[in-house]
Amino acid sequence: MDKVFDYEDIQLIPAKCIVDSRSECDPTVELGGFTFRLPVVPANMQTIIDEKVALMLAKNGYFYIMHRFNPETRLAFIQDMHERGLYASISVGVKEEEYGFIEMLKSTGHTPEFITIDIAHGHSNAVIRMIQHIKHHLPGSFVIAGNVGTPEAVRELEHAGADATKVGIGPGKVCITKIKTGFGTGGWQLAALRWCAKAATKPIIADGGIRTHGDIAKSIRFGASMVMIGSLFAGHDESPGETFEQDGKQLKEYFGSASEFQKGERKNVEGKKMFVEHKGALQDTLTEMEQDLQSAISYAGGDSLEALRTVDYVMVKNSIFNGDKVY
Ligand SMILES: NC(=O)C1=CN([C@@H]2O[C@H](COP(=O)(O)OP(=O)(O)OC[C@H]3O[C@@H](n4cnc5c(N)ncnc54)[C@H](OP(=O)(O)O)[C@@H]3O)[C@@H](O)[C@H]2O)C=CC1
Numbered sequence: 001m002d003k004v005f006d007y008e009d010i011q012l013i014p015a016k017c018i019v020d021s022r023s024e025c026d027p028t029v030e031l032g033g034f035t036f037r038l039p040v041v042p043a044n045m046q047t048i049i050d051e052k053v054a055l056m057l058a059k060n061g062y063f064y065i066m067h068r069f070n071p072e073t074r075l076a077f078i079q080d081m082h083e084r085g086l087y088a089s090i091s092v093g094v095k096e097e098e099y100g101f102i103e104m105l106k107s108t109g110h111t112p113e114f115i116t117i118d119i120a121h122g123h124s125n126a127v128i129r130m131i132q133h134i135k136h137h138l139p140g141s142f143v144i145a146g147n148v149g150t151p152e153a154v155r156e157l158e159h160a161g162a163d164a165t166k167v168g169i170g171p172g173k174v175c176i177t178k179i180k181t182g183f184g185t186g187g188w189q190l191a192a193l194r195w196c197a198k199a200a201t202k203p204i205i206a207d208g209g210i211r212t213h214g215d216i217a218k219s220i221r222f223g224a225s226m227v228m229i230g231s232l233f234a235g236h237d238e239s240p241g242e243t244f245e246q247d248g249k250q251l252k253e254y255f256g257s258a259s260e261f262q263k264g265e266r267k268n269v270e271g272k273k274m275f276v277e278h279k280g281a282l283q284d285t286l287t288e289m290e291q292d293l294q295s296a297i298s299y300a301g302g303d304s305l306e307a308l309r310t311v312d313y314v315m316v317k318n319s320i321f322n323g324d325k326v327y
């Protein structure tokens with residue numbers, strides 16, 4: 001690992017435009033045999049996604065990953081999505097009961113199209129065993145394993161059978177892993193992504209630290225096939241959780257999956273809660289993301305995401321915002 005850098009340290013360099021309109025640029029991406037409208041997936045967190053949001057995303061051609069925090073509802077969720085002719089994408093952990101859950105899916109004939117193993121420290125024998133268990137019992141499921149932050153981890157999880165790996169330990173907005181343990185990719189997530197992508201032979205999902213839509217294009221440049229986002233998707237009309245008013249502003253909660261609020265106890269807490277301003281309809285944000293990504297593709301001199309993968313860049317050392325705010 002030579003130089004480290006993060007999203008704010010990089011600017012992509014414009015190349016000659018080959019389209020007459022940004023609408024000609026195609027931001028769709030293929031993953032696990034499906035084509036999705038954007039290389040973006042809302043985080044599998046309880047204040048970001050629920051069954052309604054998952055349904056809306058799947059129906060409209062977006063990728064989603066349902067969280068794993070109401071485990072008893074997962075079978076009904078898979079059945080419901082399949083009855084509607086939609087793909088099912090769920091999360092699992094690595095505790096003992098999850099092994100039985102996978103076996104139950106097999107015996108009842110319910111194979112989710114996507115299964116994400118959602119663990120803080122994904123470079124572990126526990127995750128390797130779970131990948132192997134899923135691949136043995138549900139070989140038709142596309143397995144996403146994480147989270148990791150090194151090439152060794154990517155190689156080991158791929159070797160165990162993972163179809164994609166998720167990179168990002170500690171860059172999240174409600175993450176306190178970096179503060180409580182001293183570990184992670186917080187502050188150098190983009191460099192960690194590049195490091196991991198060089199070792200990967202399968203898709204990588206960049207997870208955490210996305211603060212602007214331009215960071216999505218940068219993630220693609222540094223090796224991501226898909227980008228997982230929490231905070232930018234928090235606070236919408238459809239986001240789970242109460243909306244309340246403070247000082248004339250509408251707010252919504254966003255909390256970490258390893259926070260006290262999620263766990264219901266103060267044990268191994270590595271996440272916090274914050275309040276975000278109410279943002280309106282989720283579809284409006286998705287549409288703006290799509291437009292911004294189409295524009296990014298045009299600046300890269302192409303008409304598909306491929307153009308972003310090889311575009312030139314410079315390091316600007318935290319100066320690109322010049323004190324400006326996005327809005
Ligand atoms: N991306 C990120 O940076 C992070 C994400 N998270 C999110 O928080 C949620 C909870 O994660 P997690 O605590 O892993 O899930 P769980 O609470 O389900 O723990 C999974 C299992 O792994 C064990 N475990 C957890 N962390 C470690 C570790 N560092 N070393 C050894 N064993 C460990 C736990 O045992 P025990 O509890 O006894 O140790 C438990 O048996 C997830 O949704 C995860 O994505 C959390 C932190 C960082």
Ligand SMILES: Nc1nc2c(ncn2[C@@H]2O[C@H](COP(=O)(O)O)[C@@H](O)[C@H]2O)c(=O)[nH]1
Binds near residue numbers: 045
């Ligand atoms: N260290 C922790 N990381 C967490 C926790 N809950 C979720 N996450 C990770 O954050 C991203 C979202 O990041 P954002 O910058 O887009 O908001 C999410 O996908 C998880 O990987 C937590 O409690 N602790």
